[in-house]
Amino acid sequence: MKKNTYYITTPIYYPSANFHIGHCYTTIIADSIARYKRMQGYDVCFQTGTDEHGQKIATRAKEAGLDPKSYVDNIVENAKDLWKSLNISYDKFIRTTDKFHELAVQKIFTKLYEQGDIYKGEYKGLYCTPCESFWTSTQLIDGKCPDCGREVHEVKEEAYFLKLSNYADQLVKYIEMHPDFIQPESRKNEMINNFIKPGLEDLCVSRTSFSWGIQVPFDPKHVVYVWLDALTNYITSLGYMSDDDTEFKKYWPADLHLVGKEITRFHTIVWPILLMALDLPIPKQVFGHGWLVINGGKISKSLGNYKDPREYIKEYGVDAVRYFVLREVPFGNDGTFSEEALIHRTNADLANNLGNLVNRTISMANKYFDGQIANKHEKESIDKELFDAVNKVNQIVKEKMELLHVSEALESIFDVLRRSNKYIDETTPWILAKDESNRNRLETVLYNLLESIRVCATLLAPYLPDTSKKIKEQLNNFESSDNYLENNHYQVNIPTPLFQRIDKKVE
Ligand code: ME8
Numbered sequence: 001m002k003k004n005t006y007y008i009t010t011p012i013y014y015p016s017a018n019f020h021i022g023h024c025y026t027t028i029i030a031d032s033i034a035r036y037k038r039m040q041g042y043d044v045c046f047q048t049g050t051d052e053h054g055q056k057i058a059t060r061a062k063e064a065g066l067d068p069k070s071y072v073d074n075i076v077e078n079a080k081d082l083w084k085s086l087n088i089s090y091d092k093f094i095r096t097t098d099k100f101h102e103l104a105v106q107k108i109f110t111k112l113y114e115q116g117d118i119y120k121g122e123y124k125g126l127y128c129t130p131c132e133s134f135w136t137s138t139q140l141i142d143g144k145c146p147d148c149g150r151e152v153h154e155v156k157e158e159a160y161f162l163k164l165s166n167y168a169d170q171l172v173k174y175i176e177m178h179p180d181f182i183q184p185e186s187r188k189n190e191m192i193n194n195f196i197k198p199g200l201e202d203l204c205v206s207r208t209s210f211s212w213g214i215q216v217p218f219d220p221k222h223v224v225y226v227w228l229d230a231l232t233n234y235i236t237s238l239g240y241m242s243d244d245d246t247e248f249k250k251y252w253p254a255d256l257h258l259v260g261k262e263i264t265r266f267h268t269i270v271w272p273i274l275l276m277a278l279d280l281p282i283p284k285q286v287f288g289h290g291w292l293v294i295n296g297g298k299i300s301k302s303l304g305n306y307k308d309p310r311e312y313i314k315e316y317g318v319d320a321v322r323y324f325v326l327r328e329v330p331f332g333n334d335g336t337f338s339e340e341a342l343i344h345r346t347n348a349d350l351a352n353n354l355g356n357l358v359n360r361t362i363s364m365a366n367k368y369f370d371g372q373i374a375n376k377h378e379k380e381s382i383d384k385e386l387f388d389a390v391n392k393v394n395q396i397v398k399e400k401m402e403l404l405h406v407s408e409a410l411e412s413i414f415d416v417l418r419r420s421n422k423y424i425d426e427t428t429p430w431i432l433a434k435d436e437s438n439r440n441r442l443e444t445v446l447y448n449l450l451e452s453i454r455v456c457a458t459l460l461a462p463y464l465p466d467t468s469k470k471i472k473e474q475l476n477n478f479e480s481s482d483n484y485l486e487n488n489h490y491q492v493n494i495p496t497p498l499f500q501r502i503d504k505k506v507e
Helices: 021-039 055-063 068-085 099-114 164-177 185-196 226-231 246-251 261-277 309-316 318-328 339-369 383-402 406-427 436-460 465-475
Strands: 005-013 043-050 092-095 118-128 133-135 153-162 256-260 286-289 292-294 372-374 489-491
Touching: 005 021, 005 246, 021 043, 021 256, 021 286, 021 292, 021 309, 021 318, 021 406, 043 068, 043 246, 055 068, 068 092, 068 309, 099 118, 099 153, 099 226, 153 261, 164 185, 164 261, 185 261, 226 261, 256 261, 261 286, 309 318, 309 339, 318 339, 318 406, 318 465, 339 372, 339 406, 339 436, 339 465, 372 436, 383 406, 383 436, 406 436, 436 465
Parallel strands: 005 043, 005 256, 043 092, 256 286
Antiparallel strands: 118 133, 118 153, 372 489
C-alpha cells in the first residue's frame, strides 16, 4: 500500500557564524514533528540545510581571511555536528552551493525571464545587508531595517525584477481560500494588511555589486538575489528541473514550512508567487513561530550574545535541551531562554516527575517480584482514573500535534506521568507489600504503573528519543502500542537514574 507522504522543512540557515539555540529551536520542533509523523506511518521527508550565498557571507569570509566556500564549509561541518548531537533526524541537508541546486536556480531564473515574469530594470533603494532584504523608505522604522533595527544603505544598480504585482490578486485569493496556509492566524492578518494590501512592489532579484552567488546564465555580471536562490531550495532538493524529479513528484507540495516570524513574509508572499509563476502547487502550510529571546532581546549571530548549544547538551543532556525548547514556549509566541529556566524545567519535569516515576516503579518491581511482573487483574475502582488517563493520552497528543501545539502535546504526556506518581501515593505499594494476602493486588498495581510508563515512553519517542529508548530498555519491553495492554509481561532491568537533579546556581 502506498504510504501518505509528509514533507517538512526548516529554513536553510545562513552559515555566517556557528548556530545558536534559536536555530536549534526551529530544528528540534521540526524534528519532533517529523518523528511524530513517521511514527504515525507517514513516508516523511524532513529537510534542513544552509543558505550560503550573498553579501553577508562574502563579507564574513573576507574578515576571516578565507574564500567564501572554505568559510561556509567549516560552519556547515559544525552545524552537522550540532544536529547530530541534538539527534536531528533530517533526511536531506541541502547547501545552496550544491551544484544541482545552482543549475536548477539558473534554469528557473531563465524560465521566468523567458516567460516575462522577470524583466531588466534599474534598482534604486535601500538594502539591509545582515537580513539580505530590500526596503522602501516607508517601510523603515526610525530610518532603520524594520526586521533587525540596523542601518540600511542606499544601492543603485542595473537589476532584474520579479513581477510580484502581477500575482497579488491571485495570492490574496489563495490565502483567503486556504485558511491553513499561513499560521498562526495573527501572522496571516499581518501579511495581508501590512504587506499585500498596500501594494506589492516588484522584487529585485539580481545583484551586480558582489559576485558570491549564482550567476544569471544569460547575463553573467549579475548574481541571483539570495532569497530567490534560497526559497527554491525546497524544490531543487527534490530534483525539480533535474533529470530525475521522482522525489519532486512524490513529495511536492510541502506539507509544512516551519520558519521564524521574521521570514514569514518571504515564505507567504514571494515564495507562493514564484510557485504560481512556475505553475507549481503552493505548500500546504507555512508556520511562522516566535523567537527565543535572551534578556528581552533576540539571540543574534551578529551580537554574539550566546553560548554554543553543545555546552548545554554536555552539561544537562540532549533531552533536557530538547525538552526545554519544545515545552517552554507555546508555539507561535516568543519565549525566554535562560540556563536557569532550563535547569528548573529539567529538575521539575524530567528528574522529579518522569525520572522518579520510572525509578520508583522499576525499583519496586525488582524489590518485590525480582523484576517479573504480569497482570494479576486485581482491579480496584481507584485504578479507573489512571486507566482513563493512559488510554486517552494518544488521542490528545494526536489532536495537539495536528494543530502543531507541540508544547501541549508534551504537557499531556507529562500529565499522565504526574497522575501515575499520584497513583503510587494513593495505592501505597510499600504498605501492600507488608501483607502476603495483598500480593496479587501489589503486582496489579505495579503492572498498571509499568503499562503507564511504557505508553508514555512510546509517545515520548518523537520529542525525547534517547530517553524513550532508555526507559524501554529499563522496562526491557519494546511493545509499541500506545494503549494500556491487559496481558503484557515484564522482566524489568535494574534501574539507572534517567536525569540527575541539577543543583547548580547560574550567575
Ligand atoms: O533567515 N528564536 O537564515 P537565518 C527562534 N537564510 N528561532 C530563531 C532564532 C531565535 N532567536 N534565531 C534564528 C535566514 N531562528 C535565511 C532563511 S529560508 C529559504 C532562508 C531560526 O540563519 C528561525 O527559524 O537568519 C529563523 O527564521 C531562522 O532561524 C533564521 O535563520
